[in-house]
Amino acid sequence: MKDMVEALQAFLGLGPTVILPVAIFLLGMLFGQKPGKAFRSGLTIGVGFIGIFMVVDLLVNNLGPAANGMVERFGIELNVIDVGWPGAATISWASPIAAFIIPLGLVINIIMLVTKTTKTMMVDIWNFWHFTFAGAVVYALSGSIVQALIAAVIFQIIILKIADWTAPMLENYFQLPGISIPTGSTASYAPIGIPLVWLIQKIPGIKNLHADPETIQKRFGVFGEPIFMGLILGIGLGALAGYGAGDIIKVGMAMGGVMFLMPRMVKILMEGLLPVSEAARNFLSKKFGADNIYIGLDAAVAIGHPSVIATALILVPITVALAVILPGNNLLPFGDLATIPFIVAFIVGAARGNIIHSVIAGTVVIALSLYMATDLAPLHTQMAIDAHFDMPEGTNMISSIDQGGNLVNYVVYKLFALFN
Template identity: 60%
Template sequence: MESLLAGVQYVLNLGPTVILPIAILIIGLLFGTGFKTSFKSGITIGIGFVGINLVIGVLTGNLGPAAQQMVERFGLNLTVIDAGWPAAAAASWASPVAAILIPICLIVNIVLLMLKWTKTLDIDIWNYWHFIAAGATGYIVTNSWVVAIIMAIIYEILVLKIADWTAPLIQKYFGLEGISLPTGSTAAFGPIGILVGWLITKVPGLGKLHADPESIQKRFGIFGEPMMMGLILGAVIGLLAGYDVGGVTQIAISMAAVMFLMPRMVKILMEGLIPISEAARNFLQKRYGDREVYIGLDAALSVGHPSVIATALILVPITIFIAIILPGNKVLPFGDLATIPFYIAFVVAFLRGNIIHSVIAGSVMVALSLWMATNFAEVHTLLMEGAQFTAPGGATEISSLDLGGNLLNWLILKLSQAWHAIF
């Protein structure tokens, strides 16, 4: 089992820039696009993901330290530290159930697709860590492999169904034709945010407030352009972090670069994906009529939209403020502040880029996430200890917004605890 896990870990450590081109090549050959087209598509998609990861690296590399400075500047004293999704993912892959759950989850997806219970073929293998985290949660609570497998499958099915449900939305708003986004955290935050967003649109007066990048650009001219919005919001975050003039300028230009470059990186990736998506559609139409199948990819494809980035940047200081005033919260937001764009992607699409409504909905989502992450801290800490992760800053417990503050994984925790209490 250890050698199998080591082999799986080696492949996964290569990252999506290697795994995705290989997966696209295989899928292209299966759908009859030929080696040349499949190979070219795979390489183009790999290049697109290299670009996306570079831009996300600029985002997290600048936003993370700024968020830390804000936390230190405001002197927050919360006992549970948000270790962030990278630590949570690493701990999930290191769990005893990881190796067996990867093939199981892949088989489950194929079976559901054949039975027409889902339209999504999830080829984003690296993000299977969310399914494994659910399995690891079940295993920690019950010490049962059977429960671990059941919990991982339940989580996967819920994510695939949410991906199916939101696919028309993200295809229309983000222009991702034939794509769904079965990223575990994005899917988990979606239903709450969409419900809250829908309620906001029904509030008299509030429902009529509207500000999206297009209307902002029309009203403010050059200062309403996406890169200028990034520049302004980045400067505000730098000032809140207490940076000097040079530091404020650096983060402002970095956020402007993120707003400007990310849509171009997504466009490159889509160039590679279109031939495969069309081939898959033609292949299935010949055999199953007009049946629709979505290619499931990382939600990173959606986070570069100006409305998503703008909403996320505004929510960073709001999240810290909510953590301070929220009764019952013990979580110190830190590691996952830079990944807020992933949590709000579906909500922004549902609200058609309305930044005002998206920020309000996102604030409610953050509050609920902090409560769930606080409640999840004990089990989350045990998961991290299994991976020999040391809590930074003398924190007594560890959690995260991505795993611990994730609605679906929190429900898995409650279900596992109920199972343990009964059996």
């Protein structure tokens, strides 16, 4: 078992920029593409994701330190540290159930495709770690591998159904046809975030407030373009972090770069994906009568939209403020402040890019996430101890906004808590 887990971790260590091209090549061959065309599709998608993750790194490497500088500047002290998604993923893959999740997840996905209970074919194997985390929470709670695997399957089924539900939004608003997003840290916030947007857009007065990149650009001309929005929001964030003038400008330039470059990287990815997506539809339609099959990819393909980045940058200081003022919250936002674009992607899509409505809905969602992460902190900490995770110095308890404050994971955890 130990060797299997180590082999799995080594495979996943190659990262999505290697795993996804291999998976796409094999899928292309399976669906009847010629080897050369399938290889080109896989290679193009790999290059696209390299570009996307380079831009994501640019975002994280600038947004994360600025957000943390803000926390330190205002002297916020809370007793649960947000270790972020990297810590949560590390803890997940150290769980005894980790070796079972990928083969089990693939089988479940195939069964659901054949039985037409999902239209999403998830090729983003890396993000199976979200399923693993859901199962690992229940394992830490119950000590039962069977219960843990059932929990992981429940989480996966819910996420795939949410991915199906939100796929039309990806095509209509994000211009990503044939794609769905079964990423746990994005899909899990849709069941509450999307209804919140609907409610906000019914409230007199508030429903008429509107700001999106298109209207901003019309009003301010060249200075309303996404690249300038990124610059201005980045400068504001750097100023709140207490940076000097030079570093403030660096953060502004980085955010402008993210706004400008991400859509271009997504176009490269789509160039490789569309032929495979079309081949998959034709194959599955002939074999199983299935239609409108979606290729399930990482949420990184959607977070580069200017409205998503703008909403996330505004929500960073709001999240820090919420952590201070919310009674009963013990989580100090830290590692997952740079993950906020993933959390709000579907909220922004539901709001059709209206930044004002997205920020209002995002504020409510993040407030709930802080409470859920606080409640899960004792179990999250025990999972870290069992995984021999290096706890941050001087820290007694940890959690994460990404998974500790993940709505679907929290509901599954509470369900199993009733029987343990």
